[in-house]
Amino acid sequence: MLRTLASALRWRPLEKTRGCASSPVDAGREIQVRALEGLDQGITEILMNRPSARNALGNVFVSQLLEALAQLREDRHVRVLIFRSGVKGVFCAGADLKEREQMSEAEVGVFVQRLRGLMNEIAFPAPTIAAMDGFALGGGLELALACDLRVAASSAVMGLIETTRGLLPGAGGTQRLPRCLGVALAKELIFTGRRLSGMQAQALGLVNHAVAQNEEGNAAYHRALALAQEILPQAPIAVRLGKLAIDRGIEVDIASGMAIEGICYAQNIPTRDRLEGMAAFREKRTPKFVGE
DSSP states (O other), rough: HHHHHHHHHOOOOOOOOOHHHOEEEETTTEEEEOOOOGGGGGGGEEOOGGGGGTEEEEEEHHHHHHHHHHHHTOOOTOOOOEEEOOOEEEEEOOBBBBHHHHHHHHHHHHHHHHHHHHHTSOOOOOEEEEEESSSSEEEHHHHHHHHEEEEEEOOOOOEGOOOOOOOOOOOOOHHHHHHHOOOHHHHHHHHHHHOOHHHHHHHTSSEEEEEOOOSOOOOHHHHHHHHHHHTTTSOOHHHHHHHHHHHHHSOOOOOHHHHHHHHHHHHHHHHHHHHHHHHHHTTTTTTOOOOO
């Protein structure tokens, strides 16, 4: 069993940067990718920009997001990934119900399965942060739940509201919300379709940070960026392996989780960054981690 786990969890160096993260922003695309530069190099942003439908999860939107994630997954220079909105007052309004209304029952099933796959792809190797500066309803909150960390502005409104539309959460909400908040509270929120403010969400533990909204409407993004800047200097392989150990370990009993932690720890031992960390401690200087 441990041999199988070791094979599954083995860290492999990723390929060098591809064009997606550093390509110019195309204002016509619903999903835009920007790699930050200078002191923020290593932080990449995914900008959701479908103002006509409040960033609803339509076919084109989902296809472009899957494409962006597939390219970024192979980019070893991405240390933190931020999901943000280019539409003021909205993070993601959830499913595109107008588009879905035109689908057959069979097509709906296929599309929802595709959405489920998208949320699994957001379980990215590097840390992910959702910057929620506005409405995050239904599938929009499911997208945020698929991220590692969530930051909300006071103006944000979020909830798994599917039961108010004759539906149930179908893109991971019934699984990720109870893992985040506990079973009883998740059931209450899903059964009632209740909407929460950013501050209420923080009080429940649904978001990591809640901040007062600013005039520009991007306070959550700025707090998410500050959080990414705090992660950025840390050893990227150790961070990724720490994330992997948590994500895999939380699904199993404690003994198996400890074994997963041990396998991940072993993968970090031969890295240059581990030696650099020890050398920097000995020499009383700031370490310079390179991701090797």
